[in-house]
Amino acid sequence: MSLKDLLDNNTDDSLSGQKWRILRQSIVKRLLSAGNATIAELSSELQSSVPTITKAINELLLEGYVVDMGKITNSGGRRPSLYSINPTCAFFLGVEVSRTSISIGLQNIKNEFISIDLRTSFALKNSQESLLEFCDLINSFIEDSSVEKEMIVGVCINFSGRINSMEGFSYNYFFSENRPLTEIISEQLNLPVHLENDTRAMAFGEYCEGVVDDEQNIIFLNYSWGVAIGIISDGKLYYGKSGYSGEFGHSTIFDNEIMCQCGKLGCLETEISGWSLVNQFKAALKEGKQSKITLNDNSDLQHLDIIAGAINLEDSLCVELVTKQSEKMGRYLSILLNIFNPDLLVIGGDFSQLGDYALLPIQSALKKHSLGLVNRDMKLKKSTLGLRAGVIGACCVIKEKMLSPLVNN
């Protein structure tokens, strides 16, 4: 039994074969989206007779897609059985990789984590060795989990930077002109692989399992080492023509002569980002400002140290720097609000962990700089998934992709 068999649309192309396949898929889709159901409920909702639904359910039970949850309590008469999707009938692997770490999570079809490892140390380098080490880490994670590899339907890997999800190329890391990266990694993992931009996956994670209620037009801000946005329009991830939408951090808005990571001068990230925060912190120390965080020449200072300094140590310099940055962030975010008029703005990424130190300056700058009518229409929320947003988002992306035959029937 494999989910591929259930989703395979080419098994029997006779009219009755097609109808039967669609009915089985509709039952699974209904149990997945709206929870457990009795045969009578399925019969009424899917407009199919009770004997037909019973036959399909018996097949799905036998094949392991569905489980019998036992009889329900009702007011009298024969008590019907309640059926549920079998949580172990399919698994989805989400991977997020950053410059310094890798996070991996394995979810069952009901979005429950079987296993998750967050921010394991890993030095991402553009080399064949680094790519093989990356694949080894994923393979070891799968081996250590209690799940057989053949039960994993697919893997989604989030990278920062330019990703062409449709063609499977990553342009910032592990770029190969001749072959899509998805093909290369898929060969190493022996699993279907999908690539996604990290911010876009985080946005989708918040939409499916995080802070989003019923909002359908959302801007998700990933305020971390770099800065980017994920856009959800009418409930769908927005990619742009080739998948490069959301590169907010590389808008050249400052006249400052500071070289950005992308090679241009004066990008938003040169003054508002984790990496610029580190530079600002070092410059402030050189000017003689005091901090509880001590540095020597070999210190590999990360923006997370400064963020932790602001939260845990209430260090004046750290607080001052992140407050200044966040005010500026609010100012430039207001441009996006005026353009997109979203239902919801979600503040995510490492800076969202700062709570009020980042959120209040952003909020007050948004109020000051965006149009009143636009601001009044919009909710501002902090990410609830925090450090797990990327891995959850990757699981949601691959699940949506692999189950699309169910969604579209």
Ligand SMILES: [Zn+2]
């Ligand atoms: Zn840039």
